Amino acid sequence: ALGMVVGMLPGAAFVLGTGFLGGYTTFSTAMIDTVALWRDGERRASALYAGGMLLAGLAAAALGLSLGHAL
Secondary structure: OHHHHHHHOHHHHHHHHHHHHHHHOOHHHHHHHHHHHHHOOOHHHHHHHHHHHHHHHHHHHHHHHHHHHHO
């Protein structure tokens, strides 16, 4: 969603991205889950989860930017 806002409304990206979309972020939840897996001894699962979240986030941002520019 943030990628679409930046692509469609670059001048309003700071206000909309931080003020509106920032309230719906799941980053902190993902990091808590990653740390919990690590502490439970699930080191490989923790690393895969963190890496997967990074790749999925980058892919979603790229898709959002592409869609935002296309509109």
